[in-house]
Amino acid sequence: MNSWLSKALLLPIALLAFALLLTPTARAEEALLLQAAKAWDAAELNRASDMYEAALQDGGLYPSDVLVAYTRIGTVQAAMGKTNAALSAFRVAAALDPAFELPSEAGPKARNLYKQARADAMKQGGKLEVSVEVPNSSAPDTEFIVTSHVSEAFAPLIQDIGISVRDPSVGSMKAWTSKKPAATAVSFEVPAKAVIAGANLLVRVDALDAHGNRWASTEKRVKVDQSAATATALGGIRPSGPGEDKHKESEGGFWTTPWPWIIGGAIVAGGVATYFLTRSPNEVTIQAPQWAP
Numbered sequence: 338m339n340s341w342l343s344k345a346l347l348l349p350i351a352l353l354a355f356a357l358l359l360t361p362t363a364r365a366e367e368a369l370l371l372q373a374a375k376a377w378d379a380a381e382l383n384r385a386s387d388m389y390e391a392a393l394q395d396g397g398l399y400p401s402d403v404l405v406a407y408t409r410i411g412t413v414q415a416a417m418g419k420t421n422a423a424l425s426a427f428r429v430a431a432a433l434d435p436a437f438e439l440p441s442e443a444g445p446k447a448r449n450l451y452k453q454a455r456a457d458a459m460k461q462g463g464k465l466e467v468s469v470e471v472p473n474s475s476a477p478d479t480e481f482i483v484t485s486h487v488s489e490a491f492a493p494l495i496q497d498i499g500i501s502v503r504d505p506s507v508g509s510m511k512a513w514t515s516k517k518p519a520a521t522a523v524s525f526e527v528p529a530k531a532v533i534a535g536a537n538l539l540v541r542v543d544a545l546d547a548h549g550n551r552w553a554s555t556e557k558r559v560k561v562d563q564s565a566a567t568a569t570a571l572g573g574i575r576p577s578g579p580g581e582d583k584h585k586e587s588e589g590g591f592w593t594t595p596w597p598w599i600i601g602g603a604i605v606a607g608g609v610a611t612y613f614l615t616r617s618p619n620e621v622t623i624q625a626p627q628w629a630p
Contacts, residue, residue, distance in 0.1 A: 368392075369388055369391055369392045369395060370388075370389075370392045370398065370402055370406075372388055373385050373388030373389045373391075373392055373406075373409075374405075376388060377409060377440075380442075382409075382412075382413050382416070382442065383413060385409060385413075386409060386410050386413035386414070389405075389406040389407075389409055389410050390406075390410060392406060393406055393407075393548060393550060394548060395548070396546075396548030396549035396550050397548075397549050397550065398550040398551065399551055399554075400433055400551050400552060400553055400554060402550075403429075403433060403546075403550050403551070403552060404430055404433045404434055404437055407426045407427070407429045407430040407433075408426070408427070408430045408437055408438075408439065408440065409440060410426045411423045411424075411425075411426030411427040411430065411447065411450070411451075411454075412439060412440050412442060412443045412447045414426060415443070415444065415446040415447035415450055416444055416446065416447065418446075420446075420450065423446070423447065423450050424450045424453065424454060427447075427450050427451055427453075427454035427455075428454045428457060428458065429494075430454070431454040431455050431457065431458035432458055432461075432464070432465045432491060432494060432552070433464070433465060433552055433553070434464065435455055435458045435459055435463050435464055436455075437455075439451050461490040461491070462488055462490045462491070465487070465488075465491040465494065465495075465544060465552055465553045466487070466488070466491075466553055466555070467485055467486070467487055467498070467542050467543070467544050467553045467554065467555045468485070468486045468555060469483055469484065469485050469486070469540070469542050469555055469557055470482075470483070470484040470486075471483045471484075471540050471557045471559060472559060473558075473559065473560065474559060474560045474561070474562065475532050475538075475559055475560075475561050475562070476532075476561075476562055477532055477533065477534035477535075477561050477562055477563075477564065478529045478530075478532060478533075478534070479529055479532055480526050480527055480528050480529045480532065481526075481527050481532065481559070482524055482525070482526055482527075483500060483502075483524070483525045483527060483540055483542065484522060484523070484524045484525075485498050485500075485522070485523045485524075485525075485542045486521065486522050487519065487520075487521055487522075487544060487553075488521070489521050492519055492520060492521050493519075494552070495519040495544045495545060495546060495552055496518070496519055496545055496546050496547040497516045497517065497518060497519055497545040498516060498517055498518075498519050498520075498523040498542065498543070498544060498545070499514065499515070499516035499542070499543040499545050499549075499551075500514065500515050500516070500525045500527075500540065500541070500542050500543075501513070501514045501539075501540075501541045501543075502514075502527050502531050502538055502539070502540050502541075502559075503531075503538065503539060504533070504536040504537055504538055504539065505539055506537065507533075507536065510533070510536075513527065513528065513530075513531035516545065519544065519545075527540075532561055533561060534561060534562065534563055534564055535561060535562075535563045536561040537558060537559075537560055537561070538558065538559040538560075538561060539556060539557075539558060540556065540557045540558070540559055541554060541555070541556045542554065542555055542556075
């Protein structure tokens with residue numbers, strides 16, 4: 338009896354152990370970005386650069402992660418003598434943060450290109466930033482308008498403008514999200530269903546590349562009144578702002594002109610694409626800001 342009981346107790350343990358063997362380990366589940374950072378810290382710079390490029394392709398990175406990725410990719414490309422690719426990567430980094438710092442591993446070539454990229458970015462106005470017009474408060478169950486603005490110099494570098502609206506204090510509340518093609522001004526109408534009475538909405542607007550990486554972000558709060566009675570007292574007015582007409586006006590003109598501080602001949606087709614300028618045949622491709630002429 339004891340033998341039978343022992344076997345009965347051991348069976349679930351054996352099945353659990355087998356299941357654990359089939360489950361990927363924590364190491365295997367590590368994010369590609371974390372693996373890239375570990376490779377860099379281990380002085381495996383070329384391997385790390387490849388991983389950073391793969392992470393950018395996978396998308397979904399925060400601005401700080403994008404900055405680190407392009408800075409380190411540019412450092413490796415410079416060390417390999419791939420000047421155009423390195424300068425392109427540094428220019429992306431400079432657009433995100435003109436005061437970005439080079440890794441300590443950077444050599445003289447990287448430092449020279451770094452200085453050039455920073456100077457070019459400053460000539461274009463410094464930094465890619467997103468500003469938003471959003472009401473401070475709203476009546477419940479009433480849509481409101483959010484308008485984003487990006488400077489004309491940097492708008493061609495990004496693919497989309499994305500928006501997320503939610504109340505972080507309500508875990509069960511699903512965020513309302515949307516995105517539109519990038520322009521100097523883009524307007525979103527947040528639907529009434531997302532404007533819940535008593536909510537303290539966090540509105541986040543992102544400048545996105547073709548892979549959904551966030552190159553710049555900004556956040557604003559919208560306080561939603563407690564009851565529909567308040568909405569009636571306010572007259573149910575939907576806050577609005579400029580931007581809808583600006584969005585249409587921005588679709589021409591500058592989009593067809595070359596951006597002067599991109600290396601001559603570079604072309605871009607919607608956001609982050611392959612850089613293929615005057616590189617030598619052994620020069621690997623690298624993502625860079627581009628747009629179609």
